[in-house]
């Protein structure tokens with residue numbers, strides 16, 4: 523378990539003192555994928571660097587699996603850092619070394635004998651899906667492959683915690699998805715705790731169990747990912763949730779949909795968690811005389827269950843449509859009639 527207690531980091535720039543991390547208290551469970559989201563300057567990088575002792579706090583403590591990272595120095599700190607490894611947005615690979623040699627590097631530093639290093643690298647190369655590319659140089663790899671090397675290298679010394687600093691921000695959406703899938707796979711296979719920082723809510727939605735929202739150095743909202751999607755409280759959290767849910771809500775989009783589907787009513791269903799497992803649409807179509815057309819849908823799976831929206835066109839008499847909407851509401855699906863103004 524990772525515990526942050528009253529953690530504060532101030533930077534003295536000579537003229538002013540800037541509080542980058544402001545009295546943060548957090549507990550992260552073993553095996554959890556924990557996301558920290560915030561805009562640029564919120565303090566995410568500073569916070570994650572405090573977790574592995576790259577920054578010293580101005581006050582407060584960081585405890586990783588019973589060891590106070592904030593109280594140790596020198597060789598002890600180097601040893602503790604092997605248990606908390608990190609991957610980076612720009613990969614931080616050694617450009618003059620091959621894939622194999624990059625992955626081997628932390629093992630060399632840890633004094634692991636050659637034969638053992640080689641067998642470990644082989645395992646890691648397999649784990650991250652880079653078999654056959656061992657002798658390539660970073661410049662010969664795609665962005666996704668470079669991050670796979672970064673991940674393999676970070677796992678070399680069997681860490682307990684993996685910190686991800688905007689690990690997918692330099693990648694295209696498809697590669698991002700593949701790397702996020704790999705992180706989930708590693709989390710499940712190795713039971714590794716993952717802490718990631720990002721400014722992209724789709725990263726949180728796809729792989730995190732819980733999320734903390736940071737603003738001005740503080741954690742302003744914290745919770746299970748589905749709960750945060752269902753009922754974001756702070757304005758900043760609402761803005762992040764809107765990044766992945768609100769595309770179809772703009773007035774222009776609604777107008778466009780109404781032009782395409784001019785009759786009946788357009789209703790938006792918001793699914794959170796377990797309802798998506800239930801055959802709500804089947805029940806609606808079997809038991810109600812309305813005609814149902816699927817207009818648009820975006821349902822995705824978070825680590826805690828499905829989340830998403832579905833827009834339906836309901837056609838029939840006023841009463842038939844009203845009955846169908848009542849049914850949906852009774853099924854505890856958040857249902858909104860999309861107004862046409």
Ligand SMILES: Nc1ncnc2c1ncn2[C@@H]1O[C@H](COP(=O)(O)OP(=O)(O)OP(=O)(O)O)[C@@H](O)[C@H]1O
Nearest residue numbers: 533535540542560561562563564565566567568569
């Ligand atoms: N070494 C430093 N010296 C002075 N100020 C710093 C230092 N590191 C960070 N800061 C300041 O602390 C604040 C938080 O920065 P931090 O990099 O932690 O935020 P962030 O949320 O990670 O943003 P970004 O995504 O842009 O990196 C910023 O105002 C930044 O300028």
